[in-house]
Amino acid sequence: xxxxxxxxxxxxxxxxxxxxxxxxxxxxxxxxxxxxxxxxxxxxxxxxxxxxxxxxxxxxxxxxxxxxxxxxxxxxxxxxxxxxxxxxxxxxxxxxxxxxxxxxxxxxxxxxxxxxxxxxxxxxxxxxxxxxxxxxxxxxxxxxxxxxxxxxxxxxxxxxxxxxxxxxxxxxxxxxxxxxxxxxxxxx
Numbered sequence: 350x351x352x353x354x355x356x357x358x359x360x361x362x363x364x365x366x367x368x369x370x371x372x373x374x375x376x377x378x379x380x381x382x383x384x385x386x387x388x389x390x391x392x393x394x395x396x397x398x399x400x401x402x403x404x405x406x407x408x409x410x411x412x413x414x415x416x417x418x419x420x421x422x423x424x425x426x427x428x429x430x431x432x433x434x435x436x437x438x439x440x441x442x443x444x445x446x447x448x449x450x451x452x453x454x455x456x457x458x459x460x461x462x463x464x465x466x467x468x469x470x471x472x473x474x475x476x477x478x479x480x481x482x483x484x485x486x487x488x489x490x491x492x493x494x495x496x497x498x499x500x501x502x503x504x505x506x507x508x509x510x511x512x513x514x515x516x517x518x519x520x521x522x523x524x525x526x527x528x529x530x531x532x533x534x535x536x537x
Contacts, residue, residue, distance in 0.1 A: 428524070485521055489513065492533065498531065502535050505536045510536055514535060
């Protein structure tokens with residue numbers, strides 16, 4: 350016999366060891382007002398479902414926010430040059446005005462060279478702006494309140510109602526965003 354078993358049997362003979370009382374555990378829990386095993390399991394399952402639902406909602410919110418931030422970042426990058434492009438529009442207007450004025454001048458070879466140089470510089474500026482998404486707004490046809498601003502309405506037999514008659518100032522877009530609307534006159 351092992352020594353441990355021998356000690357246990359000696360303790361039993363001497364009466365020093367108490368036998369554990371066998372009780373019904375479920376009855377004891379019920380007597381104390383505690384949940385039984387199945388009630389505790391159900392409570393744990395319910396808590397798990399609630400926690401899982403909270404996690405899924407938080408994860409979905411995080412993913413939505415992440416997508417929104419990526420979209421905002423892409424928009425910010427795409428339109429980062431908006432104010433710079435808007436500032437260049439006045440330079441473009443000045444070039445157009447200078448070209449219109451110089452076209453009216455008649456002169457010698459020097460004047461013709463100046464016209465040619467200005468026209469080339471103007472074309473380069475237009476190409477650079479176009480390369481970066483800046484384009485003139487079309488001003489033919491019917492008035493569009495999204496891209497045109499009416500300065501005046503006039504009588505015209507050659508045009509239909511709300512059709513653009515004349516353009517005072519060209520409008521421009523940066524990609525699909527209007528930098529400056531075209532200032533136009535329309536038929537009444």
